[in-house]
Amino acid sequence: MAVDPDLFESMKLELRRGSLVMAVLACLRTERYGYTLRQALAADGLEMEESTLYPLLRRLEGQGLLDSEWREEEKRKKRFYRLSPAGTEMLIALTDEWRGINASLDKLL
């Protein structure tokens, strides 16, 4: 029986949702501003809407996982984000968790 494309899309979104925070944290080990971060994520196959990414960046910063700084680049002020020390710790913990889930799933699949 063929896979229902709508159902697949909805389940794929559910699957991706939890991993996007990790992807953003991992990508911000290198300092970036929102637009280049989105491009970097897309280049690695993780497309993300701006309306999701920018509020997520603010939330992560509010949680102390990111640091940010307004700086001028290409004649315009841009807000640069990078992983904070707390963010680095969190990324390590989440990566361990992710690998554990992955190993368990690999045994099942």
Next chain:
Amino acid sequence: MDTIDRYLNAVAAQLPQDERADILAELRDLILSRFEAKEEEVGRPLGEEEQEAILREIGHPLVVAARYRKGPDSLVGPELFPYWLFGVKAGLLILLVVQSITLFIHLVTGPANAGQSITQAFHGYFGSALALIGAATVAAAAAEHYGVRPKWLTQWRVKDLGAFGLSDPAAWGAAVAGMETPKAHPAPRKSETWPGGEHLFSLLATGLFLLWWIGLIHLPALGQLGLRGEDATVTGAPIWTRLFLPILIYGLIRLSIDLDGLLRPQAIRMRAVGEAALAAAGLWLTWTIFQAGHWFTLERDGQKAHIAGDWLMLDFDRLRDLADGPRDLVGVAGTLSLVAVWVLALIAISLAWKMFANLWRAARAA
């Protein structure tokens, strides 16, 4: 004002004042970056339609601004939704029962006016149902907003879940018929009870009563009675005006005891004392209502009849003749008077029992 400013103004209006400038500066940079990337791709400045296409990709201003909100995303979130749904279902069923009893009385006393009575009942039911759903949603939204999570949401026990079955009409039917509902497992052994379940249902019923008592929920069918195809108006006797405040206070105390039962289910002794005192107050109210001797007035075509009574009417022989009473205004008033006297007597007995039972419970818990 250019396209970007119009878009950002629409977003800005939805954002909190303290973060507005910061968020807008970042959004402006994002939009300009997107425009520049597209201009580089096509090798010319973008037209207004192309700019709008990019803004549509970024998202509608309401959606974009909503993503920056710090509070809950929905009025009733997934955690509270099952409780909201139960409250609404149970409340709607209670309203349905009240409305059905009212309709039944109307149909029995004035069958020629059945169409109008049914229309009034539907009208009353849907009006009250909308008010109930609105009130439940406002309560849930407030709980979401302030992060209120009463203890009974997390510290529930399996043996106290009986009240939740009452949102299933089949369970009501079985309870009325005295039948056992199918059980998935043997009945749990009796042990110290957590009164959360009974309080939840009482809270809903008292809440609905109070909304009606202060006039927020209207049951228009209660004010009229069909008699042989003509409407008779039912008006309350002066005793209800005199007791408006005491009954309101009684209902509010009932509500607060139920809330306490939900929030502090283990405070059994203190609540038992409160229940006993409230039952005593209920007895005083019942006695005062009984002593007034006149409770309602039926009126039709200038003719009036009182729904009134005294101790002498507590006679089983008179109950036997209930169905044979005359169907004119005075006859119906006489029948309803007899019903009212017996209802008040049964309420008094139930309150006296409740008072002694709670005093006993308080003494045992000491």
